[in-house]
Amino acid sequence: MSRKRDRVPKTYARLTHPLVRDSRDEPLRRATWEEALTRTAAGLQAARGAFGMFSCARATNEMNYVAQKFARVVMGTNNVDSCNRTCHAPSVAGLSAAFGSGGGTSSYEEVEHTDLIVMWGSNARFAHPIFFQHVLKGIRNGARMYAVDPRRTKTAEWAESWLGLNVGTDIPMAHAIGREIIHAGLANRAFIERATSGFAEYAALVEPWTLSLAEKVTGVPAAAIKELAHAYARAERAQLCWTLGITEHHNGTDNVRALINLSLLTGHVGRYGSGLQPLRGQNNVQGGGDMGAIPNRLPGFQDILDPQSRLKFETAWDTVIEPRYGLNLTEMFEAMEEGELKAVYCIGENPAQSEADSEQAMRRMRALDFFVVQDIFLTKTAELADVVLPATAAWAETDGTTTNSERRVQRVRKALRPPGEAREDIDILCDLAERMGHDWKYADAQAVWDELRSVSPDHWGMTYDRLESLQGIQWPCPSEDRVEPTYLHGRLWDADPARRGTLAPFGLVAHDPPVDLTDDSYPIRLTTGRRLDSYNTGVQSGSFASPLRRGEYVELCPEDAERYGVVVGEEVRVSSRRGTVTAPVWVDPGLRPGLAFMTMHFPDEVDTNQLTIEANCPIAGTAEFKASAVRIDKLTMSAT
Structure with a gap:
């Protein structure tokens, strides 16, 4: 008879105190902030020249600004990136x-x-x-x-x-x-x-x-x-x-x-x-890039290879910036494989479950000499860490700004105290910077924002007062006296060639089919995406019961469900050239024959990214989550 199972999504409790691991063979244990930060500073000091940072697209602009500054000033590297690499x-x-x-x-x-x-x-x-x-x-x-x-x-x-x-x-x-x-x-x-x-x-x-x-x-x-x-x-x-x-x-x-x-x-x-x-799919994907939490641009999308841009930041930060691009998220994972990246500081991201070919990603993170995670939940990524630092949620527990898809910078305000011993992200980073020889004193998030404004022309005119009174401002905003048009590149319509500036080039791009080809062994094309009731790897949205759907499904069209002899709720085995998962079936008439759909929202129950392929865009480093070849096998068991 067919097997059916109701999957209950895993829930996550908030982190309320630091955790450390005494050895790789021992579990994480509770620690004081002093012990956790001392261990972190020592681990990072030992990793100079082989360090990478994953910043957070759900945290504030101010946090992302301080995070990329930490990577460049304290650790001396441009190896900083965020989930922008995974999606946009x-x-x-x-x-x-x-x-x-x-x-x-x-x-x-x-x-x-x-x-x-x-x-x-x-x-x-x-x-x-x-x-x-x-x-x-x-x-x-x-x-x-x-x-x-x-x-x-x-x-x-x-x-x-x-x-x-x-x-x-x-x-x-x-x-x-x-x-x-x-x-x-x-x-x-x-x-x-x-x-x-x-x-x-x-x-x-x-x-x-x-x-x-x-x-x-x-x-x-x-x-x-x-x-x-x-x-x-x-x-x-x-x-x-x-x-x-x-x-x-x-x-x-x-x-x-x-x-x-x-x-x-x-x-x-x-x-x-x-x-x-x-x-953009997360509240501050745009802002993370704007703040320089990417390997090739300083805040305000200023090119690291431009000497004048580097000089401006070197003067403001009293440092020397490497005149070369850092490693992006994908390249950092490759560098882990080669042993060239030995320590990673991960803030608010869950690559153990969001990266393509997730088993490979976890193996690489386990091999790091030192791994620190700063987050609000004990994610699967945090479970791999040597030190876990409890932070504040960007929404309702901290002050600052975020930037949405239309480039609109908006204020967020602290309304709640963080639970237990959790601390502000910026305070954690500044405490670590001080332990490593840098005297960073920011009175509040506004002080960070004003420093950002001083080095980013696109943000210069955005004071906190103006952001409040205008209910957000789109960049570029180079002046406090006016607000620019809501759209970009109006210069292209200017009759004066001098004001029109650089011409916009057509992109000469050729068709290149998906890397993971379907064949007789793997005849179904699996594409992945999101659902309305869930969010990313389910760490946040999985902590409550959804009235719409519980757990992960593999969606098939009615014709394929009939061909495989399966009904809604019946479990099947889904296999790719990289891994296998089991999941119940959902029938969706919006799919065509030969196409299946899954999400990454419930990786603790169905780790969809075991199936996806790490075939990356050579320019951006984004993986081909949307085109895996899979096989569907009906699961049966004898009646008892």
Whole structure:
């Protein structure tokens, strides 16, 4: 008979006191702050030259600023990164290559006043419900919406048309749209000539991608591709939005560049109501990068290789900054494998369960000489640490700011005391810095913010008082006397070449199918994502019972469920070339035959990332979470 099991998600209790491990063979035990910080300082001192830091996309801007400063000043390295690498690093890389900055180009408000919305690889209804409210207002105001996604998601149900493409064929789709726009005479030639470079090469690149070829490769009818091409090009204002369905591929940056090309081709950038929106999944993914918690940029996205930028920070911090890029998150894990990275300081992240090929990630972290985790819960990552430092939650337990997807900096305020002996993240870092020879004294979060403002022109005009009175400000804000337009890159429309500045180049990117190919042994394409009722690796959202769904499922279409002879709730074995998990079945008519869907929300019960492949984007370092090849096996047992 078939086996069925009700999975109950694991819950996590708050960390209330420091923990240390006397040896790798012994469990973590309670410690005083003095012992924990003394051990941490000694462990980090011994690791100079072989150190990396993982900063936190859920913590405040102020914390991320101090964290990257700790890495660069105290530890003398640019090896600092955050979960931006797991999700939106391709967006930052692609936007920076095209426009010189890595932020989304529009505001949420503009989505309410646009004519066309393209949701590409984004189930915003579930993954970004606040943003989706703006989308719904836009639709009510007359905007048309198209959804490009392998699944017919809850977002797609609001669309005028759903283009259900095969996983990993976004570039062929974008190229076919671009070719159709050119051949139909709908390209914005005036904008192309004024503001872009490389158009002739781009036109030659997309020329082979006819509608019929695109239909064959993507699985989307040629007529539907043509309809979207004409709608996007003819719209007076259009917003192109994407999330991890675009970025979490081995060629994620190329995917982003392919979408940017469409905005350059039509002039849908640099004007109110027209723009590019990479939607961030955590409260401060954008802010972590803005604050310099990335290996190649100082705060304010200032290039580490630029001597003038380095000099400014060296003067402000009384230090010397390495004139080379550090290792990103992916490269740090590779350096662990080679023994070149011996110590890691992880703040508020859970890579033991969020990294692709999670078993390999845990093995590498276990091999570190010294590992310290600063968090609010004893995550699976924290369980591997030599020292665990209890910190405050960014929401309600600390003061500071965060930056959302539209580049809006907003205040957060302390309303609750942290539990037990938990301490402010900034205080912990400053205490460690002092023990290691650096006298950092910040009276409060505002003092950190004012230091950031002094070195980042994009943030100079954002005083705490202005952030309060204006209910948040979008960067860039170089002056306290005015607020800049809600959209970026208006310079591209300027008639004066001097004010127009650097031209935006078309990205010459080629189709590259998923690395993990399906075959007779692994015939199902597994793609991963988020659900409305859960959050990331489930550490926070798993601590309460969801009224919508309990635990993880593998979602199949009705045809595949019938083919495998399974029903809702019945457990199956899901195997890839890297690992195997068991999970109950959920039947979703929004999936097509040959496509399965899972999340990483319940890794303690079903560790989906045992299945995913560590095939990384060479530019951004983001793994191909969206395209694994798997096999589904029905589990049976004899009746007793």
